Amino acid sequence: MPVYDYACACGTRFEFMVPSWSSPAPDCPGCGAETTRRPPSPAVHGRAAPPASMSSAPQSWEGLNSGDRDTITHWRRQVEARQEFESRHPEHREHRDAIAAHEGRFERKPLTYKELASRAAGGKDASTAAAEASRDRRTGGTGGGSGSDPA
Structure with a gap:
């Protein structure tokens, strides 16, 4: 049975397991009024984007805020995520010259x-x-x- 998100006019929001998508919405557990089904969260929709491209990474010391530790860490993680993505999806691999x-x-x-x-x-x-x-x-x-x- 699927779990759906519901909302009430009184401000109560809750999840409820129903037999099917066509089942009627349950009454609000807080006030007993009718509720409406809320759209699922974006995570359920699967809105994923590939990691930033390698060409968007800084090319110089100045681009890394003169060696700022947080900036370097951010871009290191971005580059590692892109490399892992490209290893799983070779069709998205960028051509890079040394x-x-x-x-x-x-x-x-x-x-x-x-x-x-x-x-x-x-x-x-x-x-x-x-x-x-x-x-x-x-x-x-x-x-x-x-x-x-x-x-």
């Missing part, structure tokens, strides 16, 4: 190892390629030619 630099000029558009390798492929070393990427971020250019990765 980040080589994410501060200073790279705060808004991190330098990925993929982009760094692409820039260094022309015979440059990694330091020269990173300096070139920094200049391009400052001027808004692409610099690396067709081989640079926009992400």
